[in-house]
Amino acid sequence: MHILIIGAAGMVGRKLTERLAKDGALAGKKITKATLHDVIEPTAPAGAPFAVTTLASDFSAPGEAEKLVAGKPDFIFHLAAIVSGEAEQDFDKGYRINLTGSWNLFEAIRQLNMQSGGAYKPRVVFTSSIAVFGAPFPDKIYDEFATTPLTSYGTQKAVGELLLADYTRKGFFDGVGIRLPTICVRPGKPNKAASGFFSNIIREPLAGQEAVLPVSEDVRHWHASPRSAVGFLIHAAEIDGDKVGPRRNLSMPGLSCTVGEQIEALRRVAGDAVVARIKREPDPAIIKIVSGWARDLDPSRALALGFKAETSFDEIIRVHIEDELGGKIA
Amino acid sequence: MHILIIGAAGMVGRKLTERLAKDGALAGKKITKATLHDVIEPTAPAGAPFAVTTLASDFSAPGEAEKLVAGKPDFIFHLAAIVSGEAEQDFDKGYRINLTGSWNLFEAIRQLNMQSGGAYKPRVVFTSSIAVFGAPFPDKIYDEFATTPLTSYGTQKAVGELLLADYTRKGFFDGVGIRLPTICVRPGKPNKAASGFFSNIIREPLAGQEAVLPVSEDVRHWHASPRSAVGFLIHAAEIDGDKVGPRRNLSMPGLSCTVGEQIEALRRVAGDAVVARIKREPDPAIIKIVSGWARDLDPSRALALGFKAETSFDEIIRVHIEDELGGKIA
Numbered sequence: 001m002h003i004l005i006i007g008a009a010g011m012v013g014r015k016l017t018e019r020l021a022k023d024g025a026l027a028g029k030k031i032t033k034a035t036l037h038d039v040i041e042p043t044a045p046a047g048a049p050f051a052v053t054t055l056a057s058d059f060s061a062p063g064e065a066e067k068l069v070a071g072k073p074d075f076i077f078h079l080a081a082i083v084s085g086e087a088e089q090d091f092d093k094g095y096r097i098n099l100t101g102s103w104n105l106f107e108a109i110r111q112l113n114m115q116s117g118g119a120y121k122p123r124v125v126f127t128s129s130i131a132v133f134g135a136p137f138p139d140k141i142y143d144e145f146a147t148t149p150l151t152s153y154g155t156q157k158a159v160g161e162l163l164l165a166d167y168t169r170k171g172f173f174d175g176v177g178i179r180l181p182t183i184c185v186r187p188g189k190p191n192k193a194a195s196g197f198f199s200n201i202i203r204e205p206l207a208g209q210e211a212v213l214p215v216s217e218d219v220r221h222w223h224a225s226p227r228s229a230v231g232f233l234i235h236a237a238e239i240d241g242d243k244v245g246p247r248r249n250l251s252m253p254g255l256s257c258t259v260g261e262q263i264e265a266l267r268r269v270a271g272d273a274v275v276a277r278i279k280r281e282p283d284p285a286i287i288k289i290v291s292g293w294a295r296d297l298d299p300s301r302a303l304a305l306g307f308k309a310e311t312s313f314d315e316i317i318r319v320h321i322e323d324e325l326g327g328k329i330a
Numbered sequence: 331m332h333i334l335i336i337g338a339a340g341m342v343g344r345k346l347t348e349r350l351a352k353d354g355a356l357a358g359k360k361i362t363k364a365t366l367h368d369v370i371e372p373t374a375p376a377g378a379p380f381a382v383t384t385l386a387s388d389f390s391a392p393g394e395a396e397k398l399v400a401g402k403p404d405f406i407f408h409l410a411a412i413v414s415g416e417a418e419q420d421f422d423k424g425y426r427i428n429l430t431g432s433w434n435l436f437e438a439i440r441q442l443n444m445q446s447g448g449a450y451k452p453r454v455v456f457t458s459s460i461a462v463f464g465a466p467f468p469d470k471i472y473d474e475f476a477t478t479p480l481t482s483y484g485t486q487k488a489v490g491e492l493l494l495a496d497y498t499r500k501g502f503f504d505g506v507g508i509r510l511p512t513i514c515v516r517p518g519k520p521n522k523a524a525s526g527f528f529s530n531i532i533r534e535p536l537a538g539q540e541a542v543l544p545v546s547e548d549v550r551h552w553h554a555s556p557r558s559a560v561g562f563l564i565h566a567a568e569i570d571g572d573k574v575g576p577r578r579n580l581s582m583p584g585l586s587c588t589v590g591e592q593i594e595a596l597r598r599v600a601g602d603a604v605v606a607r608i609k610r611e612p613d614p615a616i617i618k619i620v621s622g623w624a625r626d627l628d629p630s631r632a633l634a635l636g637f638k639a640e641t642s643f644d645e646i647i648r649v650h651i652e653d654e655l656g657g658k659i660a
Contacts, residue, residue: 091500134576138474146474148495155496159489165478166485170421246464247478314348 001026002033003083006059006105008080009038011125011186013223015230016077026075027238030075034197037068038080060101063314065108069122072112075237076124076173078105084131085193087153098156106163110172122162125236126177128249130222130294132158133205140298143251143254150292161249168241168248176236176244180308181254181297184223185320198223201259202266202317205277206330214283218267220295222305224254224309225319235307243305253309255316256296265313331356332363332401336389336435337409339368341516342457345560346407351378356405357568357608359455367398368410372621390431395397395438399452400549402442405567406454406503408435417483417521432456436493440502450502454494455566456507458579460552462488470628473581479624491579498578506566506574510582511627511639514553515650524619528553531589532596532647535607538660544613547590550625554584555638555649565637573635583639586626595643599651600659622633 003026009014017036025031036042041056057064059080069076081087087094112120113118131154132147147158157179162174178187186199190211197214198221204211224232232252244250257265267275299307310316321327333356337343347366355361359599361380366372371386387394389410399406402615411417417424442450459495462477477488487509496506516529520541527544528551534541554562562582574580587595629637638647651657 080618117522144468144476146476147492149492150499152496152500155492158492162479162488162492166482169480170482246480269578 001031001074001075002035002073003028003031003077004035004037004068004071004073005077005079006037007037007077007127008042008054009040010079011188012134012183012226012229012233013038013042013077013079015226016047016079016233017042019230019234021050024280026048026234029074031289034193035068035071035073038126060097060104065101065104066111069105069108069112072120072122074122076105076109076122077233077237078102078107078124078126081127081157082153083193084151085155086223087156088151091152094152094156097161098153098279102156102160103163105168106173110167113172115195121171123237123241124175125233126160126164126175127233128157128161128177128179129154130179130181130251130297132161132179133294137294139297141294142298143301165246165248175248176239176241176242176295177249178232178236179249179251180229180232181222181224181252183226183229184316185225185324187226187320187324194286197286198259198262201278202262202320205266205274206270206317206321206325206329208277210277211277212281213259213278214281214286215259215290216282216287217263218258219290220256220258222254222256222291222294222297223313223316224252225316227319227323228309239305247255247301249309250302250305251297251299252302253299254297255310255313257313262313265317268318269314274329331359331361331405332365332374332403333361333405333407334365334367334398334401334403335372335407335409337407337411337457338366339370339385340409341518342513342559342563343368343372343407343409345556346409346563347372348377349560349564351375351380354379356564356584365398365403369629370463389458390427390434390452395431395434396441399435399438399442402450402452403557404452404585406435406439406452407563407567408432408454408456411487412456412483414481414483417486418481419620421482424482424486424494429489432486432490433493436497440497443502451501452503453567453571454503455563456490456494456505457563458487458491458507458509459484460509460511460581460627462491462509463624466624467624471581471624472628473631495576495578498629499576502550504571505578506569506571507564507579508566509579510559511552511554511564511582513556513559514646515555515654517556517650517654527616528589528592529605531608532592532650535596535604536600536651536655536659538607538648540607540609542611543589543608544611544616545620546612546617547593548588549620550586550588551620552584552586552624552627552644553643555646557649557653558639559646562637562639569635577631580632580635580637581627581631583629583637584627585640585643585651587643592643595647598621598646599647606658
C-alpha cells in the first residue's frame with residue numbers, strides 16, 4: 001500500500017512521516033511504500049519498515065502533480081501550502097501554490113480516475129485551516145458557519161475545500177478536508193509569524209529562554225498540539241467517507257483558552273521561575289491582526305466522527321515536554 | 331462612462347441592456363458607451379442613447395478577458411455562465427467557463443489595476459446563485475449559512491464569490507456578488523431545466539397553452555421576477571461598497587412560496603380557465619432534484635442594503651403580464 005505526502009518537509013509533515021514509520025500501517029493495511037515530496041527534499045524517517053522515495057519540486061508547476069500521482073498512491077496527504085503571511089505579501093505565489101497547485105493535484109487524480117474507469121479512487125486528506133473563517137464570529141464558530149475569509153490564504157484554503165467536496169461528490173477521489181487549529185506548542189526556533197507568540201511563550205521559557213508576549217492576557221485562541229494534528233490526519237485517512245457525508249470539510253477539535261490561561265497552565269506544569277521568563281512587550285500590529293482571529297469553535301461534527309484533541313492547556317504543554325524535550329524542563 | 335456586460339445575450343443580460351438603454355445612466359452618471367459580450371453576439375438595444383459595441387467570443391479562452399477589459403470599463407456586469415444542468419453533465423466545460431473564466435476576468439482587471447497604480451478600480455457585479463447552498467438547510471437560509479453546494483455549478487459560483495471578495499479586499503477592484511433566486515416567470519419557450527416548471531405552469535397557461543406540473547403542490551421554492559433581477563444588478567452597481575463591508579456576496583431578496591400558492595395566485599390574477607391548463611404529471615427524477623433545493627431564505631443583509639423584490643406571487647405574475655404580454659392574458 002502506497003502513501004504520498006505532499007508538503008512532507010514541514011513540521012506537521014515530518015511528524016506524520018515519523019508516525020507512519022512507527023506504525024508501519026494505515027487503515028489496517030501494511031504500508032509498503034511512501035513518497036515524500038516538498039519544495040525542499042524531505043528527510044526519509046529513520047527505520048521505516050517500508051520503501052521511501054524523497055522528491056523535491058514545485059508541485060504547482062505544469063506536469064508536476066501528474067508525476068506525483070502517476071504511481072497511483074492509495075492515500076494522498078496534501079499538506080503543501082504557502083503560509084498565511086507570505087500568501088498575503090505575495091499574492092501571485094499564494095494563489096499559484098495554494099489554489100492552482102491544489103486544483104492541479106485534484107485534476108491529476110481525476111484524470112487517473114477516469115483513465116481507470118473509476119477504479120483508482122484514493123483517499124485524499126487536505127489540510128485546511130480555521131483561516132477560512134473571518135470576523136465577525138459567533139461566540140463559537142459552528143459547523144454551518146459561512147467561510148468568509150479575510151486573508152488570501154484563507155480564501156485559497158476555502159476554495160480548496162469547495163473543490164475537494166465537488167471532486168469527491170463526483171466520485172473522482174475520496175476527499176476529507178480538515179481545518180487545523182493553531183498548532184501549539186510548535187517546536188523549533190521562534191519565527192516572525194503573527195501567531196508565533198502562542199508557542200514562543202511556552203517553548204522558550206521551558207528551554208530556559210526569555211519569550212516576548214505582544215498581546216494582552218485576555219486574548220482567546222484555538223489550539224491543538226502537533227501530536228493531535230498528526231492524529232487528525234491519520235483519522236481523516238481512516239474514517240468511513242459515507243459517515244462524513246457530502247460535507248467533506250471538517251473543523252477539527254481544539255482547545256479554546258486565553259493567553260492568561262496558557263500562562264497559568266505553564267505555572268502549574270513548570271513553576272513560577274519558568275513563567276517569569278515571559279516578558280510583556282505589547283505590539284499594536286500583532287494586537288490588531290490577532291483581534292480578527294477565531295477564538296472558539298464548536299466542532300460537533302468532527303467530535304461525533306471521532307476526532308480527538310487535548311482538553312486542557314496543561315495537557316498541550318505536557319505533550320510538548322514529552323515529544324520535544326525528552327520529558328525534561330530547563 | 332463605459333459599461334461592459336459579459337453574458338449580455340442571456341435573458342437577464344438582455345433585460346439589463348434594455349433597462350440601461352432606457353435609463354441612459356448608472357449611478358448618477360451618463361452612459362457614453364456599452365460593450366455587450368457573449369458566446370453568441372448579443373443584439374444592440376434599440377434606441378440606446380450611447381455607443382454600443384457587440385462582441386462574441388469564449389471569454390474563458392487565453393487572452394479574451396484581457397481584451398474585454400482593455401478599454402477600462404467603469405462598470406463590469408459578469409453574468410456569463412454555463413447553467414447548472416450543463417455544468418453537471420460537462421464537468422470540464424463548467425469549470426472552464428464558470429471558474430477559470432471568472433478567475434481570468436478578475437485577473438485581467440487586477441493587472442490593469444496594478445499597471446495604473448491602483449487608479450483603475452471598476453465596480454464588478456457578479457451574478458451568483460442560491461445553488462451555492464446545499465441541503466440540509468435551516469428553515470430559512472440566513473446570511474451566515476455555509477456554502478456547501480451539491481452541484482458543480484454551485485461550487486463554481488461559490489469559488490467565484492470567494493475570489494471576488496478577496497480581490498476586492500486587496501483593492502484590485504470593487505466587487506459585489508449577488509445570489510439570484512430562481513427567476514420566475516422566465517419568458518420564452520419551455521426548456522428542459524429541472525426548474526423550468528416553476529415558470530412553465532404560469533407562462534404557458536397565460537398564453538393559452540397547457541403546461542406540465544411534475545411535482546406536488548407542497549414544493550416550496552424561492553422566486554424573483556426578471557424585473558427584480560435587473561433591479562438587483564442596477565442596485566449592486568450603484569451601492570456604496572463601504573456599506574457592504576468585506577462580505578461582498580449577498581443573498582438577494584425573493585419570495586418563498588409553494589407550487590400550490592403559485593397556482594392560487596394564478597387563479598386570482600387570471601381565473602379558473604387559465605389554471606385548468608396545468609396538467610399534473612409527477613416526474614420522480616425532477617421530484618428528487620427539487621427536494622435538494624433551497625426553499626426559503628432570510629436575506630436580512632440585502633434588505634438592509636436596499637435590495638427589493640416582489641412580496642407576493644400575484645405581483646410576480648402581474649410583472650410577467652406587463653413586461654411580456656403587453657398586459658393581455660390569452
